[in-house]
Amino acid sequence: MAVAIVDYGMGNLHSVSKAVERLGYTSLVTADAAEILAADSVILPGVGAFGDAMEHLRESGMDTVVRAAAAAGQPLLGICLGMQLLFDSSEEHGEHQGLGLLPGSVVRFAPRDGYKVPHMGWNRLSFRQPESELVAGLTEGHVYFVHSYHALPAEDSDLIAVTDYGHPVTAIVGRGNVYGMQFHPEKSGELGIKLLDHFLHIKAQQA
Numbered sequence: 001m002a003v004a005i006v007d008y009g010m011g012n013l014h015s016v017s018k019a020v021e022r023l024g025y026t027s028l029v030t031a032d033a034a035e036i037l038a039a040d041s042v043i044l045p046g047v048g049a050f051g052d053a054m055e056h057l058r059e060s061g062m063d064t065v066v067r068a069a070a071a072a073g074q075p076l077l078g079i080c081l082g083m084q085l086l087f088d089s090s091e092e093h094g095e096h097q098g099l100g101l102l103p104g105s106v107v108r109f110a111p112r113d114g115y116k117v118p119h120m121g122w123n124r125l126s127f128r129q130p131e132s133e134l135v136a137g138l139t140e141g142h143v144y145f146v147h148s149y150h151a152l153p154a155e156d157s158d159l160i161a162v163t164d165y166g167h168p169v170t171a172i173v174g175r176g177n178v179y180g181m182q183f184h185p186e187k188s189g190e191l192g193i194k195l196l197d198h199f200l201h202i203k204a205q206q207a
Helices: 013-022 033-038 050-060 062-071 081-085 189-201
Strands: 002-006 026-030 041-044 076-079 087-090 102-108 119-124 142-147 149-153 159-164 168-175 178-181
Touching: 002 013, 002 033, 002 062, 013 026, 013 189, 026 033, 033 062, 041 062, 041 081, 050 062, 050 081, 062 076, 076 081, 081 087, 081 149, 081 178, 087 149, 119 159, 142 189, 149 168
Parallel strands: 002 026, 002 041, 041 076, 076 178, 087 102
Antiparallel strands: 102 149, 119 142, 159 168, 168 178
16 A cells, blocks of 8 residues: 655655554655555645745645545545645735635634643644544544644534643544644654554545
């Protein structure tokens, strides 16, 4: 089974690739459209600013490829910034349009006594949809976050898990074959690896 990790110049490609390989899958770090569209699953990583990431995606043509993969029914997972890019827009350093695969927006954490920004460290997941094939059979636990902005899904039905950081914060989303994790599963110990493995077991949907 081949897993395409989209290389658009921003993302923790190596650590995600190694985690995929440890689970027994073939990892392809690639910017080749044909390889991505032929893969069994697609992962969109991301580290940095939303606007910069979207610019890189557009310049490389990977925005079109990622949308095509989603439309074809391939399981698609956005990680950290990659999850935020799946949404309609972000207010990070101005207003920026995202990939539009999930309805909703990305906003900065509001100042709150006792809660530093960025939100950094281990926080516990709370499953909103324990029947989702991404989390089914797993026990809620801690995963590793690093982010200053958080997603506000327009539809509650897209929210699979949250964490608490003074208020509920989107941690896992999913709609059809499109999923996102705000945390880094490859850096989140046993639970993170199990979540990644669950994603890689999801079969492609009929387009």
